[in-house]
Amino acid sequence: MSEQDDERERGPEQPGGPEHGGAREQGAPGRAGGGRPKAAPPAARAGGLRKELPEEVPGEARAGGKTGAEAGAAHPAGQAGDRRESGSAAAPELTGRQRLINGLWPPRVTRAQLIVALLLFGLGFGLAVQVASNSETDSALRGARQEDLVRILDELDDRTQRLEDEKQGLEKQRDELENSSDQAEEARRQTIEKERQLGVLAGTVAAQGPGITMTIEDTKGTVEADMLLDAIQELRAAGAEAIQVNGVRVVAGTYLADSGNGVSVDGNKINAPYRFKVIGKPQDLEPALNIPGGVVQTLEKEQATVAVERSTKIVVDALRAAKRPDYARSSSQ
Amino acid sequence: MIAVLGLVVGVVAGLLVRPEVPAAVEPYLPIAVVAALDAVFGGFRAMLDGIFDDKVFVVSFLSNVVVAALIVFLGDKLGVGAQLSTGVVVVLGIRIFSNAAAIRRHVFRA
Numbered sequence: 001m002s003e004q005d006d007e008r009e010r011g012p013e014q015p016g017g018p019e020h021g022g023a024r025e026q027g028a029p030g031r032a033g034g035g036r037p038k039a040a041p042p043a044a045r046a047g048g049l050r051k052e053l054p055e056e057v058p059g060e061a062r063a064g065g066k067t068g069a070e071a072g073a074a075h076p077a078g079q080a081g082d083r084r085e086s087g088s089a090a091a092p093e094l095t096g097r098q099r100l101i102n103g104l105w106p107p108r109v110t111r112a113q114l115i116v117a118l119l120l121f122g123l124g125f126g127l128a129v130q131v132a133s134n135s136e137t138d139s140a141l142r143g144a145r146q147e148d149l150v151r152i153l154d155e156l157d158d159r160t161q162r163l164e165d166e167k168q169g170l171e172k173q174r175d176e177l178e179n180s181s182d183q184a185e186e187a188r189r190q191t192i193e194k195e196r197q198l199g200v201l202a203g204t205v206a207a208q209g210p211g212i213t214m215t216i217e218d219t220k221g222t223v224e225a226d227m228l229l230d231a232i233q234e235l236r237a238a239g240a241e242a243i244q245v246n247g248v249r250v251v252a253g254t255y256l257a258d259s260g261n262g263v264s265v266d267g268n269k270i271n272a273p274y275r276f277k278v279i280g281k282p283q284d285l286e287p288a289l290n291i292p293g294g295v296v297q298t299l300e301k302e303q304a305t306v307a308v309e310r311s312t313k314i315v316v317d318a319l320r321a322a323k324r325p326d327y328a329r330s331s332s333q
Numbered sequence: 334m335i336a337v338l339g340l341v342v343g344v345v346a347g348l349l350v351r352p353e354v355p356a357a358v359e360p361y362l363p364i365a366v367v368a369a370l371d372a373v374f375g376g377f378r379a380m381l382d383g384i385f386d387d388k389v390f391v392v393s394f395l396s397n398v399v400v401a402a403l404i405v406f407l408g409d410k411l412g413v414g415a416q417l418s419t420g421v422v423v424v425l426g427i428r429i430f431s432n433a434a435a436i437r438r439h440v441f442r443a
Contacts, residue, residue, distance in 0.1 A: 096381030096439025107335055112387030116376070117339025119394050123369040124340045128347025130362050133354050145360055145414055 200242055203249035203320035207242040211279040211314035212286055217305040218272035225256040225263045227302070228274060231295045232256075238288030240280040244318040246270040251320060266320075282310040360409065361402040364418055368401035369394060371425045374432040381439040401425070 107113075144152070199205035214231070216223060232250055235243060243250040248265045257264045262271040278285055286308050289295045296306045354362060372394040379385040401421055408417030437443065 096383075096436075097442075099381055099383055100440060104337070107338075109335060112385070112390075113335035115387050115391055116336040119369075119391065120336050120340035120373065121343035121346075123366065123373060124343025124345075125347040126343075126362060126366045126369065128344045129352060129354060130366055132348060132351055133359075134363075145409070147412070148415065 201251070202322060203242075203251040203318075204322045206315065206317040206319065207279055208313060208315045209241070209279045210282055210312050211240075211242075211277070211310075212282050212289075213309045213311055213314065214276040214278065214289065215307045215309075216272065216274040216276075216299060217307075218274070219305075220303045221261045221272075222302040223263075223272065223274070223299065223304050225258045227295075227299060228263055228265075229256050230298070231276065231289070234288050234295045235276070235278050235280070235285060238280065238284045240278045240285060242279040242316040244277050244316045246275055247318050249316070249318040249320045277314050277316055279314050279316055286310060358402075360414070360418075361405055364401045364405045364421055365398045367422055367425050368397040371428050371432070372397040374429050374436070378432045378435045378439075381436060 196205060200207045216228075216231075228245070232243060232245075232254075245265055248254075248268045248270060250265070254266050259269050262269050263274070264270075289306075289308055296308070299306050372390070375393060376385060376390040379390070404421050405414060405418045408414040411417075
């Protein structure tokens with residue numbers, strides 16, 4: 001046993017002067033490094049393992065004469081015996097475990113214990129406070145740093161801005177869709193309305209409204225097509241909107257021709273009595289027929305009898321098939 | 334034993350009292366706690382090594398806390414507070430791990 005080993009052996013048992021303890025207390029780097037010159041010879045003897053087991057191994061290895069690895073696996077009882085043997089030369093050396101047990105039980109009220117207890121009280125207090133304040137759900141941002149808060153705020157602002165932009169875009173799109181659907185609906189409605197109006201003029205749809213009924217009785221067979229045409233012209237001039245004669249609709253392209261003892265209207269032969277159903281303003285239509293020298297007088301001069309009757313509801317239900325013009329094309333859009 | 338009792342009493346007191354942390358020290362409390370943990374682990378290891386000294390422990394405990402808080406404070410002033418506090422936590426974590434390894438060897442011999 002060399003002088004150096006004795007020196008090292010006593011080292012841990014020394015009461016721990018300020019410089020001595022300070023070098024070890026500063027943490028792992030100082031301990032593993034050159035902060036403790038006395039550890040160098042054992043380290044050289046036990047090889048690389050020495051560095052990993054800086055405090056525990058030297059005593060055991062020296063006492064038992066084993067390497068660090070063997071000492072680590074050795075039975076504690078055997079080590080205790082070895083230590084007692086070595087204790088004759090120096091103060092008894094304790095393992096870390098024994099030091100821990102000694103420190104824990106029995107409780108000793110010493111200055112060191114009280115001071116450490118005070119500091120640990122502070123640590124536990126701070127730990128608990130920090131954990132409690134950190135786990136409060138409603139204040140997740142409490143512990144955040146100022147720059148983090150600013151960053152979070154910026155991100156929220158950006159996000160708000162993006163969402164606002166998106167919302168505006170979507171609202172605009174919605175308005176456009178609503179307008180376009182409104183417009184399409186309006187256009188469709190107008191188209192239907194126009195189709196009805198044009199259908200009344202073209203004779204493709206039935207019509208009803210106020211108007212007159214004119215019945216021409218022709219017992220002598222003197223009524224000819226031109227007289228009926230005059231009557232139709234007179235009615236049109238008086239504002240007739242829909243006319244039918246004996247179940248034949250009279251439209252813009254209607255023609256009349258004499259046909260035997262009857263009249264042909266658009267190729268449909270009709271016979272007396274000629275029954276006109278006319279939609280228009282009755283107050284205009286009836287006087288137009290009855291004016292002196294007008295239709296009624298002319299017909300009566302030909303021995304025909306004419307009866308004109310106003311009505312608030314005339315139904316013109318004779319239809320014409322819609323015919324696509326062969327040559328005429330709309331020049332408007 | 335008294336020391337362990339002190340730690341337990343501190344935790345219980347912190348949980349029961351739930352004091353409002355002043356806004357000024359709020360960023361530094363977590364770092365200070367980690368630094369104190371490092372000092373406690375170092376002290377524990379020193380105790381197992383048989384070289385524990387209460388004066389050294391007190392000084393290292395307090396200086397650890399103060400230096401850690403100071404670094405974070407300085408980092409805040411320099412605008413790198415988040416990075417510096419991360420670095421401090423990493424360094425202290427490494428030290429805690431190395432101390433814990435030494436403690437483990439003492440206690441479990443493995």
